Amino acid sequence: MFDEFRQIAQSISNEYIQNEKKKGSLCIGYTCSYFPEEILHSLGILPYRIKGINVSSLSVADAAFGPFICSHPKCLLQHFADGDYSFLDGIIVTPGCDSMRRIDECIRKTAVNLDLPVVPPFFFHYAVPHKITEYSIKWLVEELQRFIDEVTKHFSLSFSYDALKQSIRFYNQLRAKIEKLNSLRMEQPPAVSGADAVAAFVAGLSMPREIFLQKLDAFLSHLETQPYNNRVRLMLIGSANDDVELLSLIENDNAVVVADTLCYGPRLEIDYVDEVDEPLHALAVRYLNHSHCPRMYGGYKERKAKVVEAIAKARVDGVILQNIRFCDLHGAENGLLERDLEQMGVPCLRLEREYGPLADYERMRMRIDAFIERMEVRRYVCDRP
Amino acid sequence: MRQALKQYKFDWMLWRTYEAGSKLLAGTAQEYDIALRYIPYFKDPVKEVYKAKAGQLFLEMTATYLDNIVNAHQRGKKTCMTTFCFSPAILYALDIVPVTLELLTVMMTFLYKRGTFEFLDYCNEVGFTETSCSSQRGSMGALLADLGTPIDMVVTDSPGVCDTNANAFSFFAAYKDVPFFQLNMPPWLVEERVTEYHVQDYKALVAFLEEQSGKKLDEDRLRQILKELQKQDELINELEQYLCYKPLPLPVTTCLFIYAGRFMFAGMPIYTRLLELLVAEGRENVALHKQGINTSHEKSRGFFCYIDHYTHSLRLWQMLEELNIGYAGNILSHFWAQSNPPVVKYNCPESAYSINTNTLEDMLTSIAAINSRMPMIKSIRGPYDSPYMWLQDTLALASMYQADFIVYNGTPGCRNTWGMVKLLAQDTEKAGFPTHIMYADAFDDRVQSWDATRDRFEEFLRVRRLI
Amino acid sequence: MIVAGCDIGSLTTKLVLFDGKKVIASSIIKSKPKPEDGAYEALEQACAIATVNQTDIVYCVGTGYGRKRVPFAQDNVSEISCHTKGAFYLYPNVRTIIDIGGQDCKVISLNDRGEVDRFVTNDKCAAGTGRFLEVMAKVLKVELQELSNMAKKGNDAITLASACTVWAQADVIKYLNEGMPKENIALGVCKSMAKRVGVLVNQARIKRDVCITGGVAKNTAVVKELESLLGVTILKITNVDPQLTGALGAALFAYQKAGGV
Structure with a gap:
């Protein structure tokens, strides 16, 4: 099963999407975990979390973005320019961070410059506030309503609150399964590797969610082996990651990533959407509060508390704080976490990396190996009579 | 350290x-x-x-x-x-x-x-x-x-x-x-x-x-400050008019004074006095048909679409003077009051602010609008080619000041502008403005030395026959 | 019992033979396009010096970038652990190791048992690594080894764009064209390098004693500047070539793994 998840996670399109497209379904891509898929689902649109995986060159992306930009959005743009996202009927761009928000102009202008149909027919700039207050929640409710108005008008769809409520219920069921998978990886020993867990999370964002739920269910009921005993238990924190290979690189054959805070993953807490509240308000509250992203300025203490809680729960030996170069948000927060976690006695490794074709795995391997060796020595020392 | x-x-x-x-x-x-x-x-x-x-x-x-x-x-x-x-x-x-x-x-x-x-x-x-x-x-x-x-x-x-x-x-x-x-x-x-x-x-x-x-x-104190700001806006408006003249009747550091002063003392009398002195010098030079640059005639005029270069000794300003470049400001020197010349000329009052000091509510609405029109806050918040954003402001200001070319200078830390400046430059070039992108760091010569920055800038000016 | 440690770096391949008491031979050669070829050549050289057969070596540990490509190694250990092991063996009082290799700069903090407590490394950029000096030496048209002596003769260092090797290179060329004495440029290069490394050392929070390993340890101009920047005396490894510390550490690991104490 995990082979299939990996395969889906590591490719842009897959047979499930192709089948949906053949049936005439719409598919809309989005760039940030602050967008509630429930709305798309309720409209019968297949939500797709846009990935940057497997790009082999950045010829177009480097021409559009300047040199001092994170390589992840560059890879997304390159896929658009290469026509890999031609199955998308729409795209939702969010000011998740400055590098990612500029994909808006870069996609549109690339289409003009190259005279290519790289811009999906429906294009929406979704403005998410950076703080949680009554008025920012109100703003987000209006933003969701604006999206509903525009998408239904563009594709001549009809929206219903009942359908949305059903979708909210469905997603809460899905969350329960994801929570289960997430807790299994935290066990001692973990029942699933970090790479496999992340493959499942990422795959789940690129296929019809009903099928994902079935497959996840089937997988969870067949989990038996626990092959990850005696490995160094790591937590992975930092920049967005849709690349299962990063996890495989870290885990190698002597470590296992038992928890992470990564975008594309479930993050630390599986927050459920309130099924009683007015649906748009409930979605706005959940998505704005589900903030394990340093884009929510001023929320460091809350995020650190969640990390500390996860370290204890998952019995983490050490934390890898990674950020893609030019990811200022995680680059800075990793510095704070390193200071605070090391003070608490939790060993940390800070790692700056590139995403996609620029990734220099050998350099990272050496650092990770040394860090794991440090953990092993600690374990040996702690276990010594 | x-x-x-x-x-x-x-x-x-x-x-x-x-x-x-x-x-x-x-x-x-x-x-x-x-x-x-x-x-x-x-x-x-x-x-x-x-x-x-x-x-x-x-x-x-x-x-x-x-x-x-x-x-x-x-x-x-x-x-x-x-x-x-x-x-x-x-x-x-x-x-x-x-x-x-x-x-x-x-x-x-x-x-x-x-x-x-x-x-x-x-x-x-x-x-x-x-x-x-x-x-x-x-x-x-x-x-x-x-x-x-x-x-x-x-x-x-x-x-x-x-x-x-x-x-x-x-x-x-x-x-x-x-x-x-x-x-x-x-x-x-x-x-x-x-x-x-x-x-x-x-x-x-x-x-x-x-x-x-x-x-x-204190409501009265806020009112007093906003009234002072109104006065400052009027003075800036007059200075902006002079900045449109050719040759420039104002010293090359004028824009620096305008924005630095406003960043330090918006609404405070000391800044009003500074603006009054600048206006007085402008008026005098206009009357005498005297240009602000101390050397020979203005050869061409630049508009900086982002920020200036601040490393040691105000070398940017020295260089501009040495090259006889008229300097018509940058994105920092505009505060977008409704009475501001570019707002009036391009008739976009809805994108600007006005100051109403009647009630506390009016004042808070005004000051929120002033703040949301601050340099960078106004123009860089959305896609660069959206209405009232970076491209529109850059083209409007460069045209109004009769600029011959546009320069982008920032820092490698500026993710937001580096994410769109290449596209902006394509558009400004299309609009007829030779556009130079500096790869320097405005605050750190170690990224690109000033000499290298200057060399590349001069090369741009020569290649594009601007000097 | 003879064991070996082989350190395949980006610029050089190093090999140390150790008999449980002392280093009996070592070799340093330029890395080859195929790391295996370099490893064999280094092994042959060292064996020839020690007049031992390759078959006499009971255990070998690989380290460095090519640590998994050492054909005759039974195991591999990261170079951070190996540099730590090697430096602690040579100087048991050392608590901070600055290792500047060809494309890497690392600062390692040790505990009293000689174990890695924490480490920081340079990231993507070549500035602050041996490669930076190599590029600059090439521009100045001197051998890498000469750069340090040249810098010592400088009296008015140029300021260099230390954040980027490419731009720094452009600056050096410009200074050369302007007729600036090479010595002052070399001094500027070494100072710039030291500043970059200094930031990294401060990130790791310095603990005394401090020692320097890796190829750049041989550049006394950089070391002197670092000492002045950090306000500490930096121990230079004199009993073996500082470039060999990683290979020595690997040999010590090999000795342990082969059952030696």
């Missing part, structure tokens, strides 16, 4: 230096010449600044700003770390002392050959990312190292506009455990719900400031 650098508080050093600089003209010409010999690093900025008649007041104003910071606690006032694109008027209304990181970085960068290198690096040493913007890092490093006045609260209004800016402030607040407030900016400007959001957010800011300072916002 070198031990020697830890011997003095950096803000105190800056204060004493600028204060001494502002008194250099108090003696005879001979005494002035002799004094310059003793300040080898500071003499170039001083000479450049003194070319304008408002130069002395500008230095006095800078010294006063630093004096306020250094002695804030002694005078029973709270300090607020903030950013250049946040209007300090509300802080003055609540008697809180603004400590604006970018201003302090520039003040130090102007003065020292090594700029703020060690403070920049110190930020990285304590864990802050080295890819972040140097404009904040330069002085933040000193404050992280406790080499400046202690900070009581942190306020930024860049979330939604500039991550690296907002991130620096939130890092500092978390690192030092200081109360933090952020104003958010939606990606649009002209919409009723955006205005409503700005006002609600601003009211929350006032509540935060009242709580932190222990003072209640």
Whole structure:
């Protein structure tokens, strides 16, 4: 099963999407975990979390973005320019961070410059506030309503609150399964590797969610082996990651990533959407509060508390704080976490990396190996009579 | 950081230096010449600044700003770390002392050959990312190292506009455990719900400031400050008209004075006096048909679509003068009052602010609008080619000032502009403006040396037959 | 019992033979396009010096970038652990190791048992690594080994764009064209390098004693500047070539793994 998840996670399109497209379904891509898929689902649109995986060159992306930009959005743009996202009927761009928000102009202008149909027919700039207050929640409710108005008008769809409520219920069921998978990886020993867990999370964002739920269910009921005993238990924190290979690189054959805070993953807490509240308000509250992203300025203490809680729960030996170069948000927060976690006695490794074709795995391997060796020595020392 | 650098508080050093600089003209010409010999690093900025008649007041104003910071606690006032694109008027209304990181970085960068290198690096040493913007890092490093006045609260209004800016402030607040407030900016400007959001957010800011300072916002004081701002807007409007003339009747540092003064003392009488001096010089030169540049005739005119280059000795301004380039300002020198010439000329009052001092509610609405039209906050918040954003503003201003070319200069930390500047340059070129992108760091010569920056700029001017 | 440690770096391949008491032979050669070829050549050289057969070597540990490509190694250990092991063996009082290799700069903090407590490394950029000096030496048209002596003769260092090797190179060329004495340029290069490394050392929070390993340890101009920047005396490894510390550490690991104490 995990082979299939990996395969889906590591490719842009897959047979499930192709089948949906053949049936005439719409598919809309989005760039940030602050967008509630429930709305798309309720409209019968297949939500797709846009990935940057497997790009082999950045010829177009480097021409559009300047040199001092994170390589992840560059890879997304390159896929658009290469026509890999031609199955998308729409795209939702969010000011998740400055590098990612500029994909808006870069996609549109690339289409003009190259005279290519790289811009999906429906294009929406979704403005998410950076703080949680009554008025920012109100703003987000209006933003969701604006999206509903525009998408239904563009594709001549009809929206219903009942359908949305059903979708909210469905997603809460899905969350329960994801929570289960997430807790299994935290066990001692973990029942699933970090790479496999992340493959499942990422795959789940690129296929019809009903099928994902079935497959996840089937997988969870067949989990038996626990092959990850005696490995160094790591937590992975930092920049967005849709690349299962990063996890495989870290885990190698002597470590296992038992928890992470990564975008594309479930993050630390599986927050459920309130099924009683007015649906748009409930979605706005959940998505704005589900903030394990340093884009929510001023929320460091809350995020650190969640990390500390996860370290204890998952019995983490050490934390890898990674950020893609030019990811200022995680680059800075990793510095704070390193200071605070090391003070608490939790060993940390800070790692700056590139995403996609620029990734220099050998350099990272050496650092990770040394860090794991440090953990092993600690374990040996702690276990010594 | 070198031990020697830890011997003095950096803000105190800056204060004493600028204060001494502002008194250099108090003696005879001979005494002035002799004094310059003793300040080898500071003499170039001083000479450049003194070319304008408002130069002395500008230095006095800078010294006063630093004096306020250094002695804030002694005078029973709270300090607020903030950013250049946040209007300090509300802080003055609540008697809180603004400590604006970018201003302090520039003040130090102007003065020292090594700029703020060690403070920049110190930020990285304590864990802050080295890819972040140097404009904040330069002085933040000193404050992280406790080499400046202690900070009581942190306020930024860049979330939604500039991550690296907002991130620096939130890092500092978390690192030092200081109360933090952020104003958010939606990606649009002209919409009723955006205005409503700005006002609600601003009211929350006032509540935060009242709580932190222990003072209640004084309606009359706010009114007085806003009225002063109105006066300042009128003076800026007149200066902007002169900036459209060819050749320029104003000294090359005029725009620097306009925006630096406003960032320091928006709504305060000392800034009004500075503007009055600039206007007087402009009027006089216009009457005499005299140009502001001291050398020969203006060969061509540039518009900087982002920020200037601030490293040691005001070399950017020196170079522009040497090359006989008329300098018509940058994105920082525009504050978008409804009466502002570009707003009037391009008839876009809805994107600008007006000041209404009738009731407290009117004033808060006005000041929220002023703040949301601050440089960068207004133009860089949304896609660059959206209405009233970077492209429209750049083309409007470059046309109005009769610029012959456009220059982008920023820092490698500026994710937001580097994410779209290549596209902007394509569009400005299409509109007929040769456009030069500088790869330098406006605050850190170690990224690209000034010599290399100048070489490439001159090459651009020559290749495009602009000089 | 003879064991070996083989350190395949980006610029050089190093091999140390250790008999449980002392280093009996070592070799340093330029890395080959195929790391295996370099490893064999280094092994042959060292064996020839020690007059031992390759079959006499009971255990070998690989380290460095090519640590998994050492054909005759039974195991591999990261170079951070190996440098730590090697330096601690040579100087038991060392608590901070600055290792500047060809494309890497690392600062390692040790505990009293000689174990890695924490480490920081340079990231993507070549500035602050041996490659930076190599590029600059090439521009100045001197051998890498000469750069340090040249810098010592400089009296007015140029300021260099230390943040980027490419831009720094452009600056050096410009200074050369302007007729700036090479010595002052070399001094500027070394100072710039030291500043970059200094930031990294401060990130790791320096603990005394401090020692320097890796190829750049041989550049006394950089070391002197670092000492002045950090306000500490930096121990230079004199009993073996500082470039060999990683290979020595690997040999010590090999000795342990082969059952030696």
